Amino acid sequence: MIRDTAARPAGVADIAEAVEFLAAHPQITAFDLVLIDANGIARGKIIRRHELLPIFRSGRHLPGSILGLDVSGEDVEETGLVWSDGDADRRAWPIQGSLVPLPWTNPPRGEVRLSLCELDGTPMAADPRHALARRDALLRADGYHPVLAYELEFYLLDREKDAAGNFQPLRLPLSGERPEGIQVYGVSELDRLEPFIDAVYRAAEAQNLPVETMISEYAQGQFELTLRHGSALRAADDLVMLKRLLRSVALRHGMMACFMAKPFAGRAGSGMHVHASLADAAGDNLFADRDDELSPLLRQAVAGLLETMDESMLVFAPHLNSWRRFSAQSYAPTTPTWARNNRSVAVRVPAGSGAGRHLEQRAAGIDTNPYLVGATVLAGMQRGIAAKADPGPETTAYAESAGDILPPGWRSAIEKASTSSFLKDALGERMHFVFLALKRAEYRRFAAEITALERLLYGEIV
Structure with a gap:
């Protein structure tokens, strides 16, 4: 007792x-x-x-x-x-x-x-923050100090739905107009959002949140915010705080901050890209280039992420809607590939200074739990390093789907995760058990629902 x-x-x-x-x-x-x-x-x-x-x-x-x-x-x-x-x-x-x-x-x-x-x-052990703390401690015991940063993609929506009950993009505060066209990296869209952006940055400063760049993303009303890198736990803490901040500030500006992975069919989904590296006890980057080449440690970490990706997909795509994000030419990876300076792959090594070299895991959606994602990413990296694994050749063009290498959908991902000894170790046995129980219950709830599309297609036809 x-x-x-x-x-x-x-x-x-x-x-x-x-x-x-x-x-x-x-x-x-x-x-x-x-x-x-x-x-x-x-x-x-x-x-x-x-x-x-x-x-x-x-x-x-x-x-x-x-x-x-x-x-x-x-x-x-x-x-x-x-x-x-x-x-x-x-x-x-x-x-x-x-x-x-x-x-x-x-x-x-x-x-x-x-x-x-x-x-x-x-x-x-069912607290997800402890899962990340445990994995962080295991890496530190091996002499590696994880450094993480999360990117946050999200939609700003009108709080009123359209006549059909669907979401619709916000009205930009300064113009009163809805965004038209994609306008990725559009500066005018950000300018017309000025009162909201100013409130976000002021609130972040008051909370000591390291919020940095904001951009207009690849759909009407879609934006991205970046957070400065930090320790594994601090990075995940910052992400959950920022999501709460955005929801609250958006509400007070007559908007809804939406963190669904795919709120609109035919428009871009929202990811939560994880930037990761390992430092030594002095804070020096162990993923830094060696003789103008990628470090062996970085390559091994990439290999570990690729080898464990299929078992990990339920963590990276935990809900039914999560799986609508994955499609060809959508910036969401559909196969476990890697490359330098290529946004179509699952694990990207971004361009930039060799001294600041790191990897970017691009599979996770913004609808995920950052503690569980962080624990799973670090566990995959650790596995690759322990095995001195090789990631193989990098992809040099668009990474097209490679058939059934990844689970084809939510139910398959649940089944794959349930038998994964890797994921059980990554999350801890109790957390793995609770997470699977929640996902199975969520799946049963959706499976029992008769959708409007089913009634439309089958009601008087079959």
Whole structure:
């Protein structure tokens, strides 16, 4: 039996962080407690100001079933976290450096993100953040310090749907017009979005989020934001914070920030490209070019990602809609290939300085959980390095589909992931079990639904 000792886990935020924050922000009267579940969805509650310090002292009880919810927020008993577990409490602890203001709120609130632990202080293995922390620690034990950065593609949509009930692009704030044409890299579209962009950058600065470049992407109303690279955990933390920031700021500007992988048929999908490298203890890049050639370590990491890609696709494409993103000539990879300076491949080595060389994994959609994606990417890299694997020749043209090398769809990806010893190791056995239970439940829910298209095509025909 696990005793509720309130043992303080290593690495959680110190109470001094909360004391200093409260002194600096006397106007904040409430705080959002935020825990990220396996689907990447923020769960939690709002507390009053006087409740904050006790959480930093001794944590806060939360039910373990909060990590056994599907995308609609319903319990999935098959996770083993609901009734078979007695809906037992665990203890949530504040993440170091995560206490920030929410500058878009009125009256002003703050936010603190949480990780879930067992009552004795050991990591709760179904918390996806612990999966990434575990993989990061394993690499560090081998002398490798992971450095990650995520790109975030998303749509800004009108909060009102069209007459047919479909999404439609936003009206640009300064002109009142909807974007026309693709206008990738269009500067005018960004200029007409000025009030929203200014609010995003101001909010990011207030939260110490390293938000950098914003561009107009490959569809009407689609944009991309980049985040500066950092440690594995910090990079994933930044990504979940930025998604929440964009949703909240968009809402207050009459828009909807949409992170579906493919909200529109016939238009570009939204990816979450992962830039990764390994540093030594001194911070020097181990992927840096050697004698003007790609380093052997980088090539081995690429090989590991290619070899494990088919087993990993459920993490990179976890929902039914995720699979609509993959099609020929769509900038979403359809086969496990690699190349330098080629955006059609699954693993790209970007152009740039040899000293800053890194790889870019391009399979993941923006609808994924960055902790699970990060853990899976790092595990694939680690496998390739351990085996001193060779990625083979790089692709020199557009990477066309190579048949059945990757799972052909969502159900196949679930089946592949369920038997993958690699993915079980990458995520941890408990996280792997819970994630599969959630995906199977989500698949059953869609499989039982009769769609409007089915009624249209078959209602009076067959």
